[in-house]
Amino acid sequence: MSNNHSQNTDSFVKWFDSLPKELVEQKTKEEHEKTVLQYEDFRSNYVQGKCYLCQAPLKTFSSRKICLHYLLRPKGFQKKHFVPIYQKYSFHQIQAYLRWLANKDKPFGNINNLTDEMSEGKLFEITIKYKHLEWSFSCANGDFLGHNGSVESQKPHYHFQMRIDSLSFINYSDFHIPFSDYDLFIINMKKEHPEKILHSYPFGEGMEEVLSEKIIEEVIEHTSSSESEDNATFKFDTFIEAKPGETLNMDEISKIIEESNRTKKTMASLLKNIDAKVTTIVSPADGVPKIAKRTPRRKK
Secondary structure, three states, rough: HHHHHHHHHHHHHHHHHOHHHHHHHHHHHHHHHHHHHHHHHHHHHHOOOOOOOOOEEEEOOOOOOOOOOHHOOOOOOHHHHHHHHHHOOOOHHHHHHHHHHHHHHOOOOOOOHHHHHHOEEEEEEEEEOOOEEEEEEEEHHHHHOOOOOOOOOOEEEEEEEEEEOOOEEEOHHHHOOOOOHHHHHHHHHHHHOOOOOOOOOOOOOOHHHHHOOHHHHHHHHHOEOOOOOOHEEEEEEEEEEEEOOOOOOEEEEHHHHHHHHOOOOHHHHHHHHHOEEEEEEEEOOOOOOOOOOOOOOOOO
């Protein structure tokens, strides 16, 4: 199975490389514009309390329809109703929708997709929070290859968990959720040809994206201080060291502390212009959800 997917991605790369650069740039621009319009539709409906996919109020549920907004657990939605959802929507579609919801509640800080916090042997582990709800996705390398067990577990699959007010609603062990062909193509492209694909979640970025080296300076510059640690997204640890043979100007530092308290700008952004060595370590705040881990099944 993996060989076939490798052949598919290899063939795609050969075809992709044969395309004119101008055509690739145009198609990329068109896809981005399409996503922006889709997100604007989501956002405008969200403000009205409606789902942009089915146009129904977010608080409503119907067993005769299938929609992603049911993962907000409207009255009547039960665990069994999750099956038609993952049969209709791909892994990437489900995750994209939940990421958009999470970032409406608190940008970036509700999505823990940090690779540094993933368990060993996992292809991915992600936890997404929205108000009193928490959704998690997990896929071990063995899940992606398929393993012994049920018919579903022998296919490439992932696991899903849902918590409501920290209480169990759907457990990782409840379902072996098959990847769609689109999912498999994207994942295999990332694994085998990462230089050829820049798959992302526009408007659904999480902690992995905002703590990347590419934009960490922007995070330091534009983040404001939070009055509550629970609502904070980042934690800044800033260290100031005088240059050799010099001492720190404490009056200058005191003024910067006062400015930080007054303007809510972070000390890290205000200290960058002082005549000293300043080092800032940025990490997730305590309010960022922990990645929900899977508990290995006990052998009987």
